[in-house]
Amino acid sequence: MTFKPIYFIFLLLPLLSYSQTIATVVGIKDGDTIVVLLKDKTQQTLRLAEVDCPESGQAFGKNAKQFTSDAVFGKEITFEETDQDRWGRTIAKVFYDDNLYLSAEIIKAGMGWWYYRYSDDESLGDLEKEAKENKRGLWQDPHAVSPWEFRKKKQEERN
Template structure:
């Protein structure tokens, strides 16, 4: 019985992992630090909102730098992405991977201090550690003594 349960559990986990389809597209636009536009294989433009990270708004301190960071990482590159959800604006929320070593863009943004780990939608301990490290070392937006999260900035 235990053996059958383990096999069933393995099959369910494997099915879940592979049910999230990895797609490929070329990045043709950077709207801001956490929103990009890609061109898929059928030449459709798709707006992707990055999963697990929230970057400063354009008018916010470090907003322009966050956008430039994202651009420097992926603009005009072919990326891989996995759609995890859709936001209230109809954008696909996606985990984006790039370069030959499959860097995870949201992690790179957080490490560079160009965005917050979006704890409301992510429980990643690794991303939380990256944010803590950026804060501790005053990297990027953490050079400011009191950086304001984008969700609070939008309320002002």
């Protein structure tokens, strides 16, 4: 069988779908949601992939937001869009400061949970376990409640 260039193009297609975009962080909505300014001067809201931070009304919610702000506010970042959420926000893997993965840094600092429902990256689970064992951030609270459980409880209270 001879090699045909068309086959090579099909091999590259999966790689092309994860192109990186450069942007500047201009806002922090909460620990896992940022606003970026794109090169064309439009703003885009990014929901961080693979991590879920405490809600603003939840213990450590302000701490998580401050951690994310300290890490990326005003900085140039790169991001890879991975999906859209049900509210139309772009879900993205965000990288900063010489390729640090923001979601991993949040989990490592104990400022968020590995969102295992939407992630296959078990190394993030290892970072969460290490943060928990070392009582970093929200893991200082032995009764820390995940954001998804917190949201579920709030929803039940409304009904």
